[in-house]
Amino acid sequence: MKKIILTGAAGRLGSYLREPLSKLADVLVSTDLAENVGNLYEGESYVRADLTNFDEIKALLKGADMVVHFGAYGDEASFETILGPNIIGAYNIWEAAAQNGVRRVVYASSIHAVGMHSKMDFIGTDAPHRPDTFYGLAKCFSEDLASLYWDKRGVESVCMRILSCAQVTNARALGTWLSYDDLIHLVEQCISTPTTKFTVVYGVSNNDRVPVDNAKASYLGYRPKDNAEQFAKEILAETPPLDHSDPEHMCVGGPFASVELGNSGLATMNIINDTKKS
Template sequence: MTIAITGAAGQVSTLIRPLLRVPDRVLRLSDISVVSDLAAGEEFVQASVTDLDAMTSFFEGADLVVHLGGHKSERPWRDILETNINGSHVVLEAARRAGVQRVLLGSSIHAVGFVRAADAAAAPVLPPRPDTYYGVGKVAMEALGSLYADRFGMSVVSARICTVGADIGTGGRTLSTWVSPGDLARLVEATAALDHPGHHIVWGVSANTRTWFSPEAGLAIGFKAHDNAEHHITPTTDVQPPNPTDLLAGAFTGDPTRPLGGTW
């Protein structure tokens, strides 16, 4: 099996690559930044997600595309439009041209950042309520994923990834939103085995005791999270539960130091 990963120099890819290295698998990596720490079974192509010809060539022969490329936080609208929205279109169109039937899109909690934490589990899939231009970019990514799944019979998973980390950091709201590298890798494996065409929006979050999210959509595609933030509590962890009336995006929805369209 060959898995093609965009944004391979970023945090998520760096955390999950060691967990995806198995015999008889090729991890084909791409980014505008060079990935130099290649292991056995990995190969790298330097390219931008906005380059249709480069992406089409990069995806040739792949069994799964994992799209993690693009800006990782808020940026001016023109940057989100060109790299995150247009880049998502390029990736999906390139996957279609290359004959790849399975695509995992790295969406974000910021696609629904204005939902209250207490309401997050009201439905397996929440309608969009983006908190930033970055969040709007993720909503557009999901919409494009839906279009390509329905129009071309592809299996597309949009993962609303929450708080990524090798550990839970200082705790607090992370006790509800943490997703471990192991569970992200399990989500990739579930998508690689998915034999059901269509668009599937799932939460990219671990099985945290204090989770705000329903696991139902993930379970429907074979993704079962195993890890739990509670198992990583230390004496310095802030274990105060977040206020359920808080918005999912927390400070990203109103912090004046993080203006809409700013560079964070």
């Protein structure tokens, strides 16, 4: 592969993807709004670009084989805040991909596109959209955009509904954890699978308590190895009885299912910032 574009390269998840992606193509172009992303890996360059600026994105994607799209506002916020980077930015990525003849977009979607489903239902990749926030609504839009651009423009997409890609610090994460190693494996499979058309897959590790079913995306060859059960004894010992009437504990979206629209869903999640340094 000649050229891969990685958006959101300055983010926490992007920081773990840069090195492995640099080994999958002759050229990796990392991009974000930050001034830089530190030291560059062999074959990697960095271009500062704004997702809401179509001309910048169209120029960025010129000559690319694939786009790994992780750029976004990464929390619940007002609709106006979400609109630019998460909705208009998504349109700009897929339209620029189509105009440039990009083969595939590998997209960091989210469990929050279906966040109001019960975690007892063991939903599959064909579960209907049921967003829990404006943030989740934007993920629904992008997934539908991806489907549309496959049907009408022939741009393949894999929409990875990531659950919880962060250190395990709470009981919910015993089911929703996606380790960084499994994240890398998932993205690599989304890139290397010969044909994907429009595909949805859950980004989650091989947890005993996993609340979603990836059976219909098995052709991607994604076989996660890590299991959050190793943290269960310690986490559950520190967890008080949960309120079964609270959507936070009963829905797959967790805290995002219970916050008021526009309010941060990450505020109570104790996300540890362990961004990888290059």
